[in-house]
Amino acid sequence: MTRIGNSDLDVFPLSLGGNVFGWTADRDTSFDVLDAFVAGGGDFIDTADGYSAWVPGNSGGESETIIGEWLASRKPQGVTVATKVSTHPEFRGLAAANIRKAAEASLARLGVDAIDLYYAHFDDESVPLEETVGAFGQLVTDGLVRNVAVSNYSADRIREWIEIAQRTGAALPVAVQPHYNLVHRNDVENEIIPVAEEFGLGLVPYYSLASGFLTGKYRSTETAGQSSPRAEGAAKYATPAGLKIIDALEEIGSAHGASIAATSLAWLRAQPTVAAPIASARTVEQVPDLLAGARLELSADEVQTLDRVSEWTPAQA
Numbered sequence: 122m123t124r125i126g127n128s129d130l131d132v133f134p135l136s137l138g139g140n141v142f143g144w145t146a147d148r149d150t151s152f153d154v155l156d157a158f159v160a161g162g163g164d165f166i167d168t169a170d171g172y173s174a175w176v177p178g179n180s181g182g183e184s185e186t187i188i189g190e191w192l193a194s195r196k197p198q199g200v201t202v203a204t205k206v207s208t209h210p211e212f213r214g215l216a217a218a219n220i221r222k223a224a225e226a227s228l229a230r231l232g233v234d235a236i237d238l239y240y241a242h243f244d245d246e247s248v249p250l251e252e253t254v255g256a257f258g259q260l261v262t263d264g265l266v267r268n269v270a271v272s273n274y275s276a277d278r279i280r281e282w283i284e285i286a287q288r289t290g291a292a293l294p295v296a297v298q299p300h301y302n303l304v305h306r307n308d309v310e311n312e313i314i315p316v317a318e319e320f321g322l323g324l325v326p327y328y329s330l331a332s333g334f335l336t337g338k339y340r341s342t343e344t345a346g347q348s349s350p351r352a353e354g355a356a357k358y359a360t361p362a363g364l365k366i367i368d369a370l371e372e373i374g375s376a377h378g379a380s381i382a383a384t385s386l387a388w389l390r391a392q393p394t395v396a397a398p399i400a401s402a403r404t405v406e407q408v409p410d411l412l413a414g415a416r417l418e419l420s421a422d423e424v425q426t427l428d429r430v431s432e433w434t435p436a437q438a
Contacts, residue, residue, distance in 0.1 A: 141173075303427065335382060
């Protein structure tokens, strides 16, 4: 178990991503994935109110609805649910009134009394940050939210959020959710991790497996014949430098009897301030690798080997 920042949230050190629920995983498959995750010791689920509005026929909130129905059906004990605001088609942005309405809608879909961890999904510079910080703080004061967090915020805006919260007495953020993995390192390590270390924030990175590239499935930039909607996003990393990372992951993983995906997640968990990487599973068969990635402990030498081989970042080249 791992503590998220300065919060009282003590969670399994991997978060199950809910972005696929209602998208590439239907309701029944999503239930099976959630069942397998919890049966294997998982207890931390990540979603957002906008998942999955991009799918034809969807209107947003599908992932939260599926998770809520699963929670009502299974009544699991000790499960932590994180969700986010700003991208639902009916609740875009971070104006105070919108945040309140979006939170109430998320609570209804999830069927919970309070949201354990509530993120500002994307920065909204059209709204004064003081208004947004105050709105999140009020949700905590009123008991609708237990902990607040930010996602996709720059280091400067995180600092500004914290300064406002300290000055006004609003709830301080406990976590930050950045795009971070072995092929997308520089911005987070140079900018976000120092802020997290300074203020005691826990990192809960998304795209932990680089849209599937860090599973080792994609060894070519050609995506012909790939059925996954994420194939193109993953295949772009299959450059000579990217494939060196896969080779190193495979060699290190083999020494532990672990998969490439599990080894990649273990590297991410070993980074400063990282509490629990987010990874999703479209099928039950993908769940064991995620659970293994939460338990695999790499040696310092193995972490350093992966650090060296991934110093060049394909995503930013």
